[in-house]
Amino acid sequence: MRIRTYTRISTDEDHQPYSLEAQDQRLGAYIQSQEDWVLTGRYTDRMSGSTLDRPDLQRALADARLRRYDLLLVYRVDRVARSVRGLSQILEELDRAQVVFRSATEPFDTATPAGRMMVQLLGIFAEFERATLIDRVINGMERKAARGGFLGGPVPFGYRVQPKTGLLIVDETERPVVELIFAQYVEKRLGTRSVAKWLNERGHRTRAGRHWSHVTVFNVLRHPVYAGRIAFRGNTYDAMHKPLVNLPTFEAAQRLLDERGEDFSKRRTNNTDYMLSGLVSCARCGNHYVGAAAHGRSARYRYYVCFSRQRYGEHGCQADRLPADELDEAILQTMLATYADESRMARAVADACQRAEEDLPQHRHELATVEAVIAKTERAVERYFAAFEGETLSAKRLAGRVAELDERLNELNTRRQELLDAIDHERWTGPTETDLGDLKETIEEAIRAGTPAQRKALLRMLVASITVESREAIHPVFRLPAEPPVRLMSTMVDPVVQHANRFARIEAFPICLP
Structure with a gap:
């Protein structure tokens, strides 16, 4: 059985009850006590367990989806998650990948229904422990505030x-x-x-x-x-x-x-009122344009303004303000015209496929090299542990050297995941003529009958960038979808951004506003 371990500490290892070294030693001993278990990799994070957005945890889940191991072993359940919701998400993802989750110090694993129930209970206790800690911190801060002490954080100006x-x-x-x-x-x-x-x-x-x-x-x-x-x-x-x-x-x-x-x-805001917010950037200062409004004698005027100019005035940036209604309509019509231009789309698909194909051999070669170095480094870690268990290497020297190798493994595994993602994108062959026809219909439907929220979703899917030099020189660049877009009118799901090829960009003709 292919085994991978996950270890975690929150802050300074010297002040943790379960150091990375202690977790690794216990996990290594546990693996050796099991028949037919082979350690094939390690994941290590130095972050709080309150968030699931941890680099190696996400890498562990990604490798599970690729069926690269059979069991994920942890020292304690709270090493992987400190909330019931977070633990449930992890277990569900591992279960979908048919990967077993087990704790080395708690006699439960997800291979059995009883074990899965007990892991959930352990997660409840971990969440309770974290909530209790938060309460103690808040109570301490409240006592300090009552004494008139500064509570920390950014020091006020002055x-x-x-x-x-x-x-x-x-x-x-x-x-x-x-x-x-x-x-x-x-x-x-x-x-x-x-x-x-x-x-x-x-x-x-x-x-x-x-x-x-x-x-x-x-x-x-x-x-x-x-x-x-x-x-x-x-x-x-x-x-x-x-x-x-x-x-x-x-x-x-x-x-x-x-x-x-x-x-x-x-103040109440309505972000959908400005469909292009976050998509338009200023060529002068590099900041984004944001939606703003002004009230005249008889009407409310909507416009986009460079963030630097809005916040700091003309001292920050002198870029033009752009009327929102006119710019929204110009971008929608330009987008429709661009995707309806069959020759332009065909050239974009061909260019993107060619650039992807040119990079593919290089990335495959680098991936093979990285995986060979990972295997070599993991074997070196095993040799150090064997030397320690054979009493030919001190714990101090073992910890120092293994820490260096673990850091190197983290870097290598990060690069491996980047290459795998790049190779997946580079297998892209582009949309078919039918896909492009469906896309054109989707755009027409959104412009004709879509709500502001649906139009905004469409723009988020298909606009790569909009750069403003002036009112007379606005440069939109659109995405070429890697797969057919879903119908915005029904599901509002957005697969295009997630699966768009990084080469697939279409530069439209510049826009000039009156």
């Missing part, structure tokens, strides 16, 4: 942290800027955008050296730390640090913010 005490102390170089922000907003009655513009024109910058924006100004005005208060979980407490503004000024700023409705977190 302060520094005293290393010995952990308390906030005033930064005399930044303090005047904080006082100016409150004075301009409360006394001069400027809005947050006007305050940001006023600061930028006079050369003031944030701690990171960036321009001030209405958001960063708002964050200063809202933060109770400047009034000598510490906020935690809806409560505020008297702080131990020195305030930068008096309480009446701070309270006046809060009333003015509420009256003007400048709390952005409470």
Whole structure:
């Protein structure tokens, strides 16, 4: 039986109850005690068990789907997941791949119904332990807040942290800027955008050296730390640090913010109202365009604006604003015309297939080399463990050398997965004429009868990029789907982005807005 192990620690190994070395030793001994078990690989993560987005865990699941091993062995169940939901997802995926899951220190495995039930129960206890830890941390932070101590995190502009005490102390170089922000907003009655513009024109910058924006100004005005208060979980407490503004000024700023409705977190937004948000990029500064609106005397005007210009004004970027309705319609019509151009599509398919075919031999050769090095490195790890068990190698030297080899194996396995993914994409042969005809019909249907959400989904599927030089020079690039798109009107599933070939891009004719 082909066995692979999974080990994990959260932070500093020296402060973990189950070090990677201890887990590896126990797993190795357990494997040797079983007949016909052959260790074929190891997976190791140094991350929290609260998330499943761990590199080697995902690699283990990917290898399971490819049937590269028969059993996944862990030291304890909480090494693989600390929540019932996460554990269930992992077990379901392993079960679909017909891979058994077993714990070396807990007498349960998923080869039997009883074992599967007990693994679920262990996951419940792991989740309970994590929740208890979170409660203890929150209670500790609440006690610290009640004493007026700084709770950590980003240090507010205008302060520094005293290393010995952990308390906030005033930064005399930044303090005047904080006082100016409150004075301009409360006394001069400027809005947050006007305050940001006023600061930028006079050369003031944030701690990171960036321009001030209405958001960063708002964050200063809202933060109770400047009034000598510490906020935690809806409560505020008297702080131990020195305030930068008096309480009446701070309270006046809060009333003015509420009256003007400048709390952005409470504003309702409708992302589907801007179909191209996140797809349009600025050729001047590289940032994305975002949706914005303005109210005239008789109507509401929608437009796209470069993020740098919206946040920092013309000091950030001088790119043109683009009328949203006109740009949305121009992109949809250009997309329809591009996919209806049979000769252009045929050239795109041929070029993409040729480039994929040219890379395939090189990637296959590299994959063979990487897998040979992985096998050699895993054999070296086994020899080190054999030397340790034969008492010819000390534990200290074993740990150091195996740690180096494990790091190397992680790099090699990551590269192997990248090559496997690339080879899968390079076997792509392109859509058929029937597929392209269905795609054209889907686009026409979405333009004619689709909802804004359906049109936005279509654009997410087929738009690779839209680069704006000016109103007169907008350059869309579309994706060539690796398989037929599903009907947006029924399922709204998006297979194209997941399976699009990395070579398959179609540059459309530039767009000029009136």
